[in-house]
Amino acid sequence: MKQMTSIRFWFIQTFMILAFIASLILFIGLQIYLYLFPDSGLTTTMTFWLWLYCFVIFTASGFYFSLRGSYLIKGRLTDILLFITTMRRGKFTDRMPTNEKDEIGLISEELNHLSEYLQEQVQSLQRLAEEKTELSKTAKSAAIMEERQRLARDLHDVVSQQLFALSMMSSASLRWFDQEPEKARKQLEQISEIAGKAQEEMRALLLHLRPVQLSGESLCEGIVKLIQELKHKTTLTFEASVDEIDHLSKAAEEHIFRIVQEALSNILRHADATRVKLFLSEENGYIHLYIGDNGKGFDIHEERMTSYGLKTMRERCEQIGGTYNIRSKENEGTYIEIRIPAMRRET
Template sequence: MIVRLFRGGKWQLLTMFVASSVTALLLGIAVWVGLADGDNVQTEVRYGAASVFLLVSAGFGYWTGQHIQRRIDTLQLALKQAVNGNFQVRITESGDSSFSELYREFNDLAELMEERMKRLQMTGEEQVMSQAASNEAAVQEERKRLARDLHDTVSQQLFAMHMCASSLPKLQEIDRERAASVLDQLIQMSTLAQKQMRIFIAQLRPMELEGRTLLEALDKWFPDYCRQNGLQGVFDWRLTEPLTEAKEHQLFLIVQEAMANVVKHSGAQSCSLSLTENERQVVLSLQDDGAGFRADQVRRGSYGLSTMQERAQQLGGLAEIISKPGSGTRVKVTIPKMWRRNENDDRD
């Protein structure tokens, strides 16, 4: 018990300073006594002895400071990583008992935070899928019904108009000039109406994954959306690991929200969408070359940031908009990768 007590940090520090002071003092006394016995000792030698005394004291002090500073630096580096979201960081306990207890407490805290983040992400993903099933099912079904009804009614009526207009040449027997003019007008009108209806029906179709992966969905949806809105789009996918269904669902909705903002607000000519990853995060980035805006416009809730933030936060992530007038806008979303559903999770 006594040995463990004196191995604590404060006692070890005190022991180092006492040992350095006693050693330097004994060395100084020995040198001083030895020099006092000599009658012809020069003053420079006495100064040299005093210098040795000071150097020994300073050396012990420097060694002690470095000894403690290295361990503080180790703890500080680990804390910075934890603040940046890396709760998997751990400090290897050394034989130095002065910091061992502190390191153990940090490791326990990091492990607790990692476990809580996993549970938060797992709960968030389950909520996402539950909400997707309960809240969006009715909306998606209504969109499908509306698109089907428009196709079966208005589009068919326009087709009938086209057929009737095509028969107008018979009017040439009565008034050839008038019939030809009406015929040309009706054909042009019906052709334009059918073209507009196809675009309208396509826009009303539900924007969902529909059993596809996120890569498959974006590979089709993103170029089509850019083309329909006069944008030059570049899509870059650099993910090597599969995403959970909840992550794919939320990221797809975030991309759609961000692209809608580009069309509504930016006045951009081109945009680039990328999905990349690092050791701990999936990173979604959407950059446009539009007009940009001031930071206070984002804080007022414009540009759909709140919706994207809510979707990212459900998975323990973060969404931010970086913009400056005249420099375009960048939407950046980061999602932790730390939890994945597997067979063990299902059995639990």
């Protein structure tokens, strides 16, 4: 069946039909000649053998030229097919000979140009991949350096100053211990308070340094585990409701978990809060996250609004298509509300 649909069979069929039509025309012409000139000396038998002889000649000639023509064209088309197969397998360095300037030769030239173009595209993709790798390394190094500088800044601005204050105040307390015990007692109370704040600051920094990955846990499990850890290590009281959200995309899980980490870290470091509310739920295709505290609050229009932690939370929220709102009032606390489309994990 494959041979019956090949270009060679089409050539032979076409030439045979042409030979038959030519023979038929010759036969009709001879019959007309006999009818118009009955005294020409030709007989019906003679015209039949003449037609049969011409028919054989026409058929043999058509068969020969059809085989010859189809062989040449099929060979050139086979070369094109093999060349296309080679390109499909990713080998773009080969080229086709383009000696002929007919239509098939023009197709061969265009295929050579296409192969050169694809080869250039592959090289461009390889260069882009290398550049992407280098940029990724550079971005990662820059992020690590920025995080180190931020932590160093936080340690210097808060913890190191608190430790220096503790050192100075403890030295003064030792001097006053025998002579002015009441003054030494008040100083020790201040030392205890500063030490507690330094401890809270270090816990916040350690919380921020926790890995983003959930280590195989679901988002709900990771947040509950984080809350339980803070309950044991801090004096914060939690009111929490964390719903299990199924089939959430990995990117959304990591960003939401990191937002929760950042928010709790800010509460530990800046809020002076005793109670934290945390609610995570899904409704109508959206994930709702609420985190609030009863701390000292701040003016959101001041420069502090542009702090690193708040900007990071906003950026992470926007990266997964969410909306971020923050409200705060001095001496009444702060809360954030986040609304994120439920980005499902592909299955």
